[in-house]
Amino acid sequence: xxxxxxxxxPLADRLADLAVEALIDEADLSPKPGLVDRRSSxxxxxxxxxLMQASALALWPCLRHMAEAAQAHGQVSPALRxxxxxxxREGEAAMLATTAGVNTHRGAIWALGLLxxxxxxxxxxxxxxxxxxxxxxxxxxxxxxxxxxxxxxxxRRRYGASGAREQAQQGFPAVIGHxxxxxxxxxxxxxxxxHARLDALLAIMAALSDTCVLWRAGPQGLQAVQTGAxxxxxxxxxxxxxxxxxxxxxxxxxxQLNASPGGAADLLAACLFLDKAGSL
Numbered sequence: 001x002x003x004x005x006x007x008x009x010p011l012a013d014r015l016a017d018l019a020v021e022a023l024i025d026e027a028d029l030s031p032k033p034g035l036v037d038r039r040s041s042x043x044x045x046x047x048x049x050x051l052m053q054a055s056a057l058a059l060w061p062c063l064r065h066m067a068e069a070a071q072a073h074g075q076v077s078p079a080l081r082x083x084x085x086x087x088x089r090e091g092e093a094a095m096l097a098t099t100a101g102v103n104t105h106r107g108a109i110w111a112l113g114l115l116x117x118x119x120x121x122x123x124x125x126x127x128x129x130x131x132x133x134x135x136x137x138x139x140x141x142x143x144x145x146x147x148x149x150x151x152x153x154x155x156r157r158r159y160g161a162s163g164a165r166e167q168a169q170q171g172f173p174a175v176i177g178h179x180x181x182x183x184x185x186x187x188x189x190x191x192x193x194x195h196a197r198l199d200a201l202l203a204i205m206a207a208l209s210d211t212c213v214l215w216r217a218g219p220q221g222l223q224a225v226q227t228g229a230x231x232x233x234x235x236x237x238x239x240x241x242x243x244x245x246x247x248x249x250x251x252x253x254x255x256q257l258n259a260s261p262g263g264a265a266d267l268l269a270a271c272l273f274l275d276k277a278g279s280l
Contacts, residue, residue: 076136092109
């Protein structure tokens, strides 16, 4: 019997695979306070786990094309930024067609698209270098972008909070400075992968001025998210008995406030992608 001659997948395909896997892993992670997971739709009456998974799969061509575009351009440049913007809008249209108009992953398209492109420019780069390169791409304006008065824009204007754009331009500090270090600390302490990922999410929630939370619940909601996430980590994280109790209390509080840390969820997906891409 002749052995199968399996050729390695092209880099762009592998990066798209990892990015979609990160999105699905983020959606599946449970129990996430206020967010869609295996238990419920959290604070999102228009979303479900199945919808999140379908949305993630629909983004695979977009993410692969972004990686291919980075390889074709070969360097950080305004031209690459313009190409990524066009591909991102096409990806958003595919997402909305799949979800019947529900915005499941607009922020994730922005974050993961930049990171996939940055990783494609240097497949062996460390996460901090990839995030910094993604930040340099994000600093360029997209010449074809049409200004929109989005929820994030309104929140930035009302509260002066930085959003997804600024996180990217700064090299994803919530991921590099908080999410990834906590993921590794929890693993090193013997936590299961599920608990390590929950702790990474909580670390991001504690540090991020999440515009999704501010839009839904204002400064009171943001304070509840940040304080509650820190409380879980301080007592030993989601793997500890006290941590689990506090996580349940945080979830109940966010549901009462109708607050969803959607920005932190997008950045957790970015965190998981960078973690996975380190094995390329």
